[in-house]
Amino acid sequence: MTSNKSYRKRYWRLVISFFRPNKLKLSALILVLFGVIGLQLYNPFVLRMFIDGATEGRSETYLIYCALVFIGISILQQLLTLIVTYTGEVIGWKATNSLRLQLARHYLSLDTETQNKFTSGEIVERIDGDISILQNFFSHLFIKLLANFLIIIGVLIILFSVNWRIGLSLSCFTLLAFFAIDKIRMLAEPFWKQAREINSRFFGFLSSIFEGKEDIRSNGGSGYFLKKFHYILRSWLPVLRKAQLLGYSMWMTTIFVLAVGTSIVLGIGGIQFLDGALTIGTLFMIFQFLDLLIHPIEKIREQVDDLQKANASISRVLEMLNTSSKIKTGEITNIGPGSLRVEFDRVSFHYDPASPILRSIQFQIDHKKKVGLVGRTGSGKSTIARLLMRLYEPASGMIKINGSDIRLFNLTELRKRIGFVSQDVKLLQSTLRDNITLYDSSISDDQLLRIIEETGLREWYDSLPHGLDTQILSHDFDVSAGEAQLISLLRVFLNDPGIVIFDEASSRLDNNTEKMIERAVHRLLSERTAIIIAHRLSTLEIADEIIVLDEGSIVEYGPRSKLYADHASSFFRNLQNVEMGGK
């Protein structure tokens, strides 16, 4: 009960928050809407004047006057409807675009663990699919629902004033129809929500097929994937069928109201006309009002259907907006200039409580010093980098930068001061310029070319077909793993970080690319504190100290030259020997 109440509260808060920035436009819209409805309700009176005037033998001028007023009102009504539609559309787009932005921003602010709970397909479905439904809600639905309710109230008041028997009977039937429609709506709502959930699961699954198409095909998994695909489609149908059948019963209800309403008007109106209590014009006018009444009931039925879809979308959007990040930002924005000092103080971590990944890790990197992290695959090297960037939070212990707990720093500033060259660089399907600047248009081409020069990548840059305009991941330019790292190095260089984490690509690179990376890394790391996660021990030549990790524990930690000289017991020296083929 309480959760239902708080859900409603959040629901209305969301709806109001998106109408609030447009409140002036919305007020004007509602005002014009009143005008449209007023004109709609006035037209049957003009018709009555015309019919009664004709039967009573009024002058031709009078009849022409009635006809012109009728036409004038109809034209004005159309013009005002145009304004309502246009303004509604503008409000709808503005409201949903800001909701799209809010949702995307919120998703990006979540911690990695929470983000990983949503597949990319689900995110697309929420940010685009759900929001498109809400766009209909904000631009048309809300306004039309309001208009239709106002028309119904207006018609009933007029019918009461013209003939209270007809007014009372149609009011009772309208109430009954709404009651039945609302009951059926409540029954259908969970099915709509379920249908949209299956929808988003379907898109999630679809995106995983596209992302992993090569692995699926090469491992002969296509058949299994198609079977799963079929199961998801099969689970979709019964839910949609139920939701739509319930929607259909709402349609039946309105047909019933139409039949009963017409019978009432025919019965009571007919008798009163024969008794002379109603003129033919008034009877015709009542039929016009009946038509005006039935149309909104029918429309409200359809709109309630759409409202259900919008409600399901709103609740899914709310669900996502209420997923809060486990990682909270700190207050301090000034982390310190130049190179930074890093300290891991007895840090332990696990992704899953059953399997510890890091066990009481302790090390310190002084300003401008470089530490090489080595260890078997899965020993926890990249996890150390993720913890330093606060993509995850340690289970215990503390990470410090320049002596302060990193939890005290503003998250955005912290991540700006740490440059991360990942071994799995994600490139954008855009130009080289966008791939380096990440769409920051304040960075000039001159600045980019200077950095390319500084990193020693001019020769590589000159070999690109269209310079900074070269389209990455296209026919224009297919990027190798090494080149992806070069682009990532340029990204990091641009940010001028105080700490650099270089997670070397594990794949073999050609000699030329390897040399280019080596040169760029040397330039990037000089004057900066660095953690080098190396797969080739030659990369560690610039490291001052080496940490050897094994199953989440530091098994060796010391100056590189000292470990290298220790032929007898050093793990590092042993690794070096293995790489060099035992030489």
Ligand SMILES: Nc1ncnc2c1ncn2[C@@H]1O[C@H](COP(=O)(O)OP(=O)(O)OP(=O)(O)O)[C@@H](O)[C@H]1O
């Ligand atoms: N998001 C995650 N959820 C659960 N387990 C994870 C996650 N990321 C990594 N792991 C696991 O944590 C362990 C350490 O991973 P990590 O990537 O830190 O190792 P690594 O030493 O960098 O390996 P590599 O040299 O292959 O890059 C591995 O067993 C890995 O399977």
